[in-house]
Amino acid sequence: MKKLAYLLLFLVSIVSVQAQIVNPAKWKSKIEKLSDTEYIITLDGTVEGDWHMYSQFTAEGGPLPAELLFNNEKGNYVIAEKAKESTTKTVYNDVFEVDETYFDGPVQLVQKVKLTNSDLKTIQLELSYQVCLDVCISQSNFFEFDVKNLTSKEVLNFEDSSDTVAKTTEKAVTITPVKEEQKGLFKIFFIAFLSGFAALLTPCVFPMIPMTVSFFTKQSKTRAKGIRNAIFYGLSIILIYVVLGTIVTAVFGADSLNALSTNVWFNIIFFVLLVVFATSFLGAFEIMLPNSWANKVDSQADRGGFIGILFMALALAIVSFSCTGPIVGTLLVEAASKGGIAPIVGMLGFSTALALPFMLFAMFPGWLNSMPKSGGWLNTIKVSLGFLELALAFKFLSNADLVLQAHWLEREVFLAIWIAIFGAWALYLLGKIKLPHDSPMDHISVGRLAMALLVGTFTIYLIPGLWGAPLKIISGFPPPMTYSESPYGVGNSKGGAAATDVELPDGAKLGAHDLVAFTDYQKGIDYAKSVNKPVLLDFTGFACVNCRKMEDYVWSDPEVLSILKKDFVLISLYVDDKKPLPEAEQYISPETGRKIKSIGNKWSDFQITHYKANAQPYYVVLDADEKPLNSPIGYTPDVETYKNWLLEGSSK
Known part of the structure; x- marks a missing residue:
């Protein structure tokens, strides 16, 4: 049944590939004049269904936070503090291993502005944000408020009309999951x-x-x-x-x-x-x-x-x-x-x-x-709960250390503490350690022995983590692999010992699983022509949850990884890259009417213009002449489906 569901999702993605512009957030705005120099701007957003839009204050290292950018602020007005927000919810994201904060219900951002230039005509505001469900979408909306002709105490309301993409295309078909809030409860x-x-x-x-x-x-x-x-x-x-x-x-x-x-x-x-x-x-x-x-x-x-x-x-x-x-x-x-x-x-x-x-x-x-x-077995259970409480305590200490970035409790130290705790628990269950309220015993029960074997097995499982094993069973509890003394395992570097001797092509870097990935489209295409291989075009994002899931759970499959390394030239275009484009390369998109100012804007507009899609992850197989070899697909968590899709593209 599970594979059938994935197959249906795959077929839907093929059928709807021409209608995959997704716009789950709709906006209204208003401005109120409080005095000759003070104004209140309110942005009200409605986010569809189970989509999540992320707060300005979500933790770094996870999904992109909302951001208010004032285009003509310099010399005209000042912003004292970040906008006030409507209700948010914070949950742990086990992919990015951070607590992410997203809006719980309708979105409202209220920003106070104080004018310093009495001749100012307009306040120009750009709202940049990310919304995620099965895919992630980075969007921006432009708002312009006339302050020259606004009378005192007057309130002006506006419907957002900047999103031409949403008005000319249909919304993609998605499978709605169980609400995360319900799952959490x-x-x-x-x-x-x-x-x-x-x-x-x-x-x-x-x-x-x-x-x-x-x-x-x-x-x-x-x-x-x-x-x-x-x-x-x-x-x-x-x-x-x-x-x-x-x-x-x-x-x-x-x-x-x-x-x-x-x-x-x-x-x-x-x-x-x-x-x-x-x-x-x-x-x-x-x-x-x-x-x-x-x-x-x-x-x-x-x-x-x-x-x-x-x-x-x-x-x-x-x-x-x-x-x-x-x-x-x-x-x-x-x-x-x-x-x-x-x-x-x-x-x-x-x-x-x-x-x-x-x-x-x-x-x-x-x-x-x-x-x-x-009898004594009751105290054994109480002591066992004590060992569990002690192990859990270090998760809180690890959270504090991660926030401070003090590197006092890196992954190896955390795992060493857990190994010591669970090892001591196993020895206690075997009767090798006595504690104050334990009853004398000349043997241990079969149940206690079984529990000791279970705890001992878990302790042994933790030990390879000191040398870089992923330890997926406890994913989210220890600090991430990158927060350690040896991020790639003891004695290893990224790409292995031999990788440092390999000269990467111009415009390429080592990506997930040491795949050679181009981040410049044209350089990737030129290289693909030189080696006569098809291109896997990967529209992704630094803060895209399901992009990381695809890399961690699908690309990591040995067969899929072998195909990616041997049969394709990978071009990964990050649509949330905030690096600004040189002034001469900035332009107004003919497709959306928005100004393209950053590298991420450029690749997002490229995806919308060429493939009529704006969600990530999104994968396209191209030949050397930049023509698609099969139908593009989005988030495809089933390994077999994704592998067959790759084979279909590479065989043409």
Whole structure:
């Protein structure tokens, strides 16, 4: 089915190749005169469906941020600060390995301008931005505001009419994926649910299951009433933790903590916090709430009825805090950094897993006989959670180091720390390390041995990463390969030892997987003629997510890579290259009517003019006379489909 879906996508791309100008963002603008020297410019954008437009403040190294460029600012007016933005969302991008920030809903940018030249007639503004879905599009829109004839307090509204491309062509056919926000919330719920089960298997919570269920069955006059009370008890547990998630959302705001996800102090503080949690789980000390709280709540639990049951649930939360607190704290940090209602969803997942056993065992009390007895295995689980907390803590410290670019925690150091942590965990499970609250034992169980083998295997898997192995299983956790002492592996350089001895053709450089790639179209064409090979024209972008995915997961396939190296001359044209063109080479595009000022503008206009497409990635196979050898395609994540497309082009 998966291959069939990719085949359908491939066929759609062929059918719609003449209608691939995509314009997912539409704009309106207005200007308001506040005084003789001050104006407010507002740009309102509507972004279609699941497309993402990126904020001015998205992290460097990822998708392109929005940028307001004032063409006639010098000597005429001043811009005090960046434009204010509408609501944004920050999520981790595992391709670029940064937190990217994009607009969540309609886009609004509000810019204050202060005039210094009373004779100024117009303010000329260019909005440059990137939008992505299955493909990425870098666009710019031009706005011009008449300030000479604008009276005080007058507001003028404008429809954007600069985008002639969108008005003369159809929109490409795309397959709409599941909303990223929904996927993120499902992921948070699932992780929180598993964390709730982990908390359930700790010494503070597990022994309370038979005690609590026995209380309900003995105190209730009928079995039906006992079941009803136990269900209300479980719902009360859920209510308490969901209220906690709601409070976090309300206090910090739905999207304030996510803006801190790349903040140095935020990451350092939570690194310290998680180390404290981990140390507690390992047995150094207990994190407990004041005993007076538990006593007061416990006294209210004797009141009976639903109010008493509610206080019983609250007492469970307080008494078990030494075990659940670190897990809840970690979940809230991770969920809150996603913004929105993620803390509420996280607490719903955690509390549901925590409450389910109490309700189920009350309904079926006979199951209590099959429950394992409390013992040292509960402390083993608690200690194991401590090792996991400790490993996760260094992810926050790594985030801070990456933002600072201090190079204190480069990839090799991070991996060495993880190897030490997981190695110590494996030794602990094998009984070679003893911690304060461990029970004496003369043998280990089969389950504990299986867990030790699993953790030990993961530890061994990490070791080759010190010498440059990609470690795709943990992609996104350690720093990227480029942030290391040896970016290409110990003893290696880009292209291998022999690559430095190869003289590259004029206008070429080493690209992804050491492919020789031309970044100048004409030089690439001339070279292709000299070696009598077809050209693979690659319209790409430095900040194009799916361009990197194609390179990482499709071009890396041995068969595809062999075809690219032996049968094609690769020309990669970056449509988001901001380097300015020489003044003499700048021009007005006859296709779009826009001024072409940068190298990226030039290649984007080249793509639109010659192929009636503006999305990346976009691939075209040409012969030496610059004629297409097959139908161009866009993002094609299926290796077989892409390989067959290359073979079709190279065989003609």
